[in-house]
Amino acid sequence: MGKTECLAMILAGGQGSRLGALTKKIAKPAVPFGGKYRIIDFPLSNCANSGISKVGVLTQYRPLELNNYLASGSAWDLDTREGGIFILPPYAREKGADWYRGTADAIYQNLNFIELADPEYVLVLSGDHIYTMDYSWMLESHKMHKAEATIGVIEVPWKEAPRFGIMNANKKTGRIEEFEEKPAKPKSNLASMGIYIFNTDYLKKYLEEDAKDETSSHDFGKNIIPKMLADEGRLFTYAFDGYWKDVGTIESLWQANMDLLQDEPPFDLTGEWRVLSSNPSLPPHFVGPDAEIKNAMVSEGSMVLGKVENSVIFPGVRIGKGAKITNSVIMPSTVIRENAVVDHAIIAQNCVIEEGAAVMGEPGAITVIAEGETVDAAAGGKRVG
Amino acid sequence: MKSVMGIISLQEDKGLIRELTDRRAVESLPFAGRYRLIDFTLSSMVNSGITSVGVMLPTAPRSVLDHLRSGKDWDLARRHDGLFYLPAPQEEELSRLGDLKNFYHNLDFFEHSAQKYVLLASGSFVYNIDFSDLLRFHQNTGADISMVYHVATEEETGHDVILETAQNGLVTDIAEKPAVYDGSKVSLAVYLMERRIFVEMIRYTYEHGGQDLLMDGIIRRAADYNIYACEHDGYVAHIDSTASFFKSNMDSLRPEIWEELFMGDHPIYTKIKDEAPVQYKGTAAVRNSLIANGCIVRGEVGNSIIFRGVTIEEGVKVKNSIIMQHSTVHAGSLLENVICDKNVVISKEKWLKGAPNYPLIIAKNTVI
Numbered sequence: 001m002g003k004t005e006c007l008a009m010i011l012a013g014g015q016g017s018r019l020g021a022l023t024k025k026i027a028k029p030a031v032p033f034g035g036k037y038r039i040i041d042f043p044l045s046n047c048a049n050s051g052i053s054k055v056g057v058l059t060q061y062r063p064l065e066l067n068n069y070l071a072s073g074s075a076w077d078l079d080t081r082e083g084g085i086f087i088l089p090p091y092a093r094e095k096g097a098d099w100y101r102g103t104a105d106a107i108y109q110n111l112n113f114i115e116l117a118d119p120e121y122v123l124v125l126s127g128d129h130i131y132t133m134d135y136s137w138m139l140e141s142h143k144m145h146k147a148e149a150t151i152g153v154i155e156v157p158w159k160e161a162p163r164f165g166i167m168n169a170n171k172k173t174g175r176i177e178e179f180e181e182k183p184a185k186p187k188s189n190l191a192s193m194g195i196y197i198f199n200t201d202y203l204k205k206y207l208e209e210d211a212k213d214e215t216s217s218h219d220f221g222k223n224i225i226p227k228m229l230a231d232e233g234r235l236f237t238y239a240f241d242g243y244w245k246d247v248g249t250i251e252s253l254w255q256a257n258m259d260l261l262q263d264e265p266p267f268d269l270t271g272e273w274r275v276l277s278s279n280p281s282l283p284p285h286f287v288g289p290d291a292e293i294k295n296a297m298v299s300e301g302s303m304v305l306g307k308v309e310n311s312v313i314f315p316g317v318r319i320g321k322g323a324k325i326t327n328s329v330i331m332p333s334t335v336i337r338e339n340a341v342v343d344h345a346i347i348a349q350n351c352v353i354e355e356g357a358a359v360m361g362e363p364g365a366i367t368v369i370a371e372g373e374t375v376d377a378a379a380g381g382k383r384v385g
Numbered sequence: 386m387k388s389v390m391g392i393i394s395l396q397e398d399k400g401l402i403r404e405l406t407d408r409r410a411v412e413s414l415p416f417a418g419r420y421r422l423i424d425f426t427l428s429s430m431v432n433s434g435i436t437s438v439g440v441m442l443p444t445a446p447r448s449v450l451d452h453l454r455s456g457k458d459w460d461l462a463r464r465h466d467g468l469f470y471l472p473a474p475q476e477e478e479l480s481r482l483g484d485l486k487n488f489y490h491n492l493d494f495f496e497h498s499a500q501k502y503v504l505l506a507s508g509s510f511v512y513n514i515d516f517s518d519l520l521r522f523h524q525n526t527g528a529d530i531s532m533v534y535h536v537a538t539e540e541e542t543g544h545d546v547i548l549e550t551a552q553n554g555l556v557t558d559i560a561e562k563p564a565v566y567d568g569s570k571v572s573l574a575v576y577l578m579e580r581r582i583f584v585e586m587i588r589y590t591y592e593h594g595g596q597d598l599l600m601d602g603i604i605r606r607a608a609d610y611n612i613y614a615c616e617h618d619g620y621v622a623h624i625d626s627t628a629s630f631f632k633s634n635m636d637s638l639r640p641e642i643w644e645e646l647f648m649g650d651h652p653i654y655t656k657i658k659d660e661a662p663v664q665y666k667g668t669a670a671v672r673n674s675l676i677a678n679g680c681i682v683r684g685e686v687g688n689s690i691i692f693r694g695v696t697i698e699e700g701v702k703v704k705n706s707i708i709m710q711h712s713t714v715h716a717g718s719l720l721e722n723v724i725c726d727k728n729v730v731i732s733k734e735k736w737l738k739g740a741p742n743y744p745l746i747i748a749k750n751t752v753i
Contacts, residue, residue, distance in 0.1 A: 035662030036678070074457070261664075269661035270679055270694070276659050281652035284418035284677035284691070285663070286643055293671055299662035300419075300678055301648065303640065312662075 004054045004083075006139055006197070007119035008047045009110070011103055012040060012127035013060030018249045021370035022348055027059065029127035030066040031253070032331045032349065034260055034275075035297040035312045038069060039247060041076075041277045042132065043125045044085075048076040049273055050135040053083025054117055057127070058106045060090060060099060075278040088113060102218030108207040114200065122203055124220065126194040130256050131244040132267045132275065138238045139197060147236040148202045149228060151176065152195030154240050164191035165221045169237045176235040179225050190237060193244055196220060202233070243267045254346055254366045257312045257329045261295050280315050290321060306336070320355070327363075331371075345369065386434030386517050390500035390580070392471075393426050393508045394484060394598075395443045404627065404746045405726060409448035412508035414624060415709050415727070417637040417646070418677040418690050421452050422624055423508040424655045425646075430504065431459050432651040433516035437466035437500060440508075441487055444473045452656050459654045469494070483596030488587045495584050503583040507574035511622040511633055513646050513653060516577075519615065523577050526554060528613035530603065531577040534570040535621040541565045543625050546572035546599065548614050556612040559604055570614070573621060576603070582610075620645055631724065631744050634690055634707050638675060660693050668699050677710075684714070705741065723747065 016028025023031065029040035040057070047055050055078060059066055072078075073085030088110050090099050100106035107114075107124060114122060121142065123135055133152070142150040153167050161183070167190045168178040180186065206224050210216050216223045228235055243266035247253040259266050269275065282301025287293065292307040301316040306323035313319070314331045320338035329346045336342060337355040344361030348371040353359060356377040361367030369375060395412045405414060412423040423440075430438055438461060442449060453459075456468030474490035488495075495503065502523075504516060514533065523531040534548050542563060548570040549558035565571055578586075586602045595601030603610070620642050622633030636642050647653055660679025665671070669682040676682065679694035684701030692710040697703060700717040712729040714720065720731065722739035726749040731737070735753055739745030747753065 263666060265664070269664070270681070274659045275661070279657045279659065281654050283420075283637075283643060283647035283653070284675040284693075286638075286640060287671045287674050287676060288640075289673040291672065293665045294669055295667050296665045297662040298665065298676070303643075308665075314662075 004117050004119040006052055006121040006123055006135075007114060007117045008043075008052045008055045008123040008125060008135075009107055009114075010040065010043050010055060010057045010125045010127050011106060012057050012066060013063075013100055013106060014126075014128060015061040016128065016248065019253065020250060021368045022250070022253070022346065023062075025062065025371050026065045027061045027063060028248070030069055031247075032314055033130065033247065033253070034257060034269075035314055036279075036299045037275055037277045039130065040066070040070075040127045041275055042130050043127060044073075044076045044078075045274070045276045046131075046133050046135060047125075048078065048276055049132075052123065052135060053078060053080055054086075054119075055084075056086045056088050056110060056113055056117075058088045058100065058110065060106075063087070063089060069278055071278070076276045086113065102216075102223075103220045104207060104210055104216075104224050105218035107203070108211050108218070111204060111207065114204070119200055122198050122200050124196040124198070128246065128248055129194065129244060130247055131193075131240070131242060132273055133195075133240055133242065133244075134273075135195075135197075138195070141236070141238045142197045145174070145236045146234065147197075148199050148234045149225075150197045150236045150238050151225070152193040152240055153190040153237045154193050154244050156189050156191045158186070158189050161186035161189045161191065166190060167192055167237050174237045174239075176229060176237055179221075179229055181221055190239070192221065192225075193240060194221075195238075196225075197238075250346065250366050250368055251364070254329060254344075258310065258327070260297060260312065261310060282315050285313075288321070291319075306338075314349075323353075348372075351375070386520060387436060388500050389433075389435050389502040389504050389516070389520060389577070390498050391427075391430040391435045391438035392441065392495075392503060392505045393423065393430075393438065394441045394487070394505065395423070395449060395508050404748065405630065405724070410443040410445065410508075411624060412443075413448040413452055414630060415692060416511065416624075416634060418675045418692050420653060420655045422511065423449065423452070424653050425511050425513065426506045426508050427453075427459055428651070428653045429512065429514045429516060430506070431461065431654065433514075435504065435516065436461070436463065437469070437498070439469040439471050439491075439494065439498075441471045441484075441491070442473055446470075446473070454656070458656050481596060483598075483601075485587065485591050485595050485598050485601065488598060489591040492584065492587055495580060495587070498580065501580060503576075503578060503580045505576045505578075505583070509624050510573055511624065511646070512573065512617065512619060513649065513651055514573075514575075514617055514619070515651065516575075519575070519577050522554070522613070522615045526613040527611070529578060529582055529610040530612045532556065532612065532614040533573045533575040533617050534614050535573060535617050535619075537565045537569045537571050538567060540567060543623070543629065545569075545623065546574070548572055550614050554613040554615055556607070556614050559607055559612065561600070561604070570616075571621075571623075572614075573617065573623075574599075627724075627744070627746065628742065631707070635688070635705075637690065638673060638688065643675070658693055666699075669697075684716075706744075726751075729753070 012029040016023040078085045169176045245256045285302040288305035291304045298313040299315045305321040311328045316333040318335045322339040331349045334351040336353045340353045341358045345359045345367040347369045352374040354376040455462040461468040471491040590602040664681045666683045670685045672687045677693040683699040684697045686703045689706045694711040696713045698716040704721040706723040708725045714731045715733045717734040719736045722744045725747045730752045
């Protein structure tokens with residue numbers, strides 16, 4: 001491997017248990033999002049668009065579909081001679097094998113990969129956030145501050161601040177003075193986005209120390225960052241003011257999909273800064289003679305003969321005559337037969353909603369149909385997950 | 386099919402389709418919302434298991450090169466074999482008419498390739514064919530040359546090659562005719578033969594004053610060869626005029642043709658663009674249309690094909706039209722029976738109307 005200035009490590013091993021039925025068969029970063037993408041397309045596209053050409057993806061939970069999706073990384077232009085995409089599952093060593101015991105442990109177990117790439121900086125990302133961000137500016141800021149670590153932060157509403165890891169930083173310099181995980185009485189509303197840039201040697205030192213600590217839960221937010229601050233390390237914030245959404249729950253995943261349907265979407269989908277993904281070889285979607293589509297996103301290879309409103313339709317979906325889809329997300333290759341009704345629901349891949357069946361959720365209680373299920377008319381408003 | 390080398394000729398006569406092919410080859414004409422014509426022949430070859438394809442470049446090759454690039458989107462960017470570009474001859478060789486000189490110019494390439502067979506096909510047809518059936522047919526009949534035809538179901542004018550065959554597929558007559566009748570066997574300009582026959586045919590015909598591979602190499606020498614032909618009963622369109630371009634694009638709006646061409650086990654590949662899904666806004670009303678990714682729709686669209694990255698603003702009505710990639714139709718405009726080429730801008734409240742059998746063509750990059 002050639003020398004790299006900045007190596008990205010994407011934490012993609014999480015089970016995503018709060019996504020319930022959607023992550024029964026696939027890892028959270030592989031969950032479809034936004035009418036054609038997968039969640040992991042966002043950090044990967046950010047890397048590609050920021051000029052980061054070497055990316056390690058740390059996988060653990062049900063990695064097959066994710067591995068298959070990432071393939072050679074050519075969809076993100078990562079299949080270059082010097083760069084590349086490296087899938088890093090836990091592996092056995094002389095002294096036995098371990099699962100990744102936490103975010104920090106996952107990076108620790110791959111220190112030899114980092115040494116092989118020999119970067120000056122390591123960018124740690126999580127595989128479950130929707131946002132478009134230019135990491136090269138964050139790296140500039142890191143260098144400018146002569147920082148040892150830089151943490152991406154975003155302003156959140158004060159009343160929501162207690163749900164996040166909050167950074168208390170010097171207002172002028174941005175130097176972090178204190179980090180509070182889910183504080184009851186927050187002193188600031190700058191939340192950590194789970195995006196870190198570290199000087200490689202600095203990171204290595206702390207990971208090695210942390211690995212020896214039996215009491216540690218080996219987590220960046222809980223252990224590594226507080227330890228660095230306790231040692232008065234040069235930690236700085238990098239403020240991001242675009243759209244950023246954690247899609248870790250059914251409700252937030254649904255909401256983030258709905259956010260794309262605004263008249264002006266929260267981030268530009270059609271401009272220069274493209275979200276890259278593995279494109280299926282499918283034709284433009286067909287809109288039938290009696291179809292009605294409003295406030296919706298529809299992707300390639302779908303056939304819409306019924307009504308679609310406030311909904312996101314993925315590739316290869318069939319929507320029969322007289323069917324009505326409202327406020328819902330329909331994932332790839334699902335079939336909604338004639339006169340079926342779907343409202344406030346997320347329907348995973350390869351499902352069949354039979355003729356006349358109804359899948360009805362409501363605001364705040366989105367119904368989820370798991371991958372490959374069939375819902376017939378008798379089942380009524382079936383709620384799974 | 387590893388023993389077959391595909392060759393796609395891009396030498397279509399542009400006489401009848403000038404407006405749209407002023408600055409591009411017929412084979413790179415946009416089709417069905419996201420494709421170029423050459424995608425159909427090239428994808429059929431790749432899906433049949435052919436891993437080595439030579440593309441005969443036209444004299445103005447940029448649009449073709451820009452579309453195919455390394456061949457990666459067709460899985461043809463390979464360490465061995467893959468995609469080969471066969472350039473057109475230099476000007477001093479252009480004194481002779483016809484396409485034969487282009488083959489003769491690249492004769493050493495054909496002589497030195499490793500495959501036993503050559504599958505020569507035109508890049509101006511729309512079809513989705515498994516050529517491995519043709520190879521089996523070729524081997525079973527022991528033919529020197531095997532061809533593919535489809536049976537016409539309506540009368541058409543144009544320059545088509547009509548075959549007469551015996552029951553076992555033996556071709557008894559082959560001729561270019563100005564009109565096609567119901568039941569005619571129309572050639573798809575696909576020829577499978579052993580490479581040594583192909584090389585001999587080009588050398589002999591060119592060196593004896595021939596100009597056109599089909600006319601001088603095959604039709605005139607038909608008696609020298611054992612020619613067989615088999616039928617393809619799927620959808621076929623030959624794009625050789627504005628009318629056939631418009632009609633066959635509109636054919637892709639028929640769900641059964643859309644399914645057959647694109648949704649089966651053998652996809653049609655094309656250059657990937659990473660466009661977002663189509664965004665339908667609150668005022669959108671779309672009926673019976675194909676809408677490609679990257680479009681933003683606020684107006685009304687009916688019986689139309691909208692290519693990638695098109696914006697249709699509020700109050701717009703588009704009927705029976707084809708709007709090619711990255712065009713914008715501004716508020717209040719009405720378009721009926723119109724073909725907008727790439728990057729066209731229709732400013733506010735313009736009314737443009739062609740006739741159903743004679744669409745109005747707006748040239749590339751025009752602002753109206």
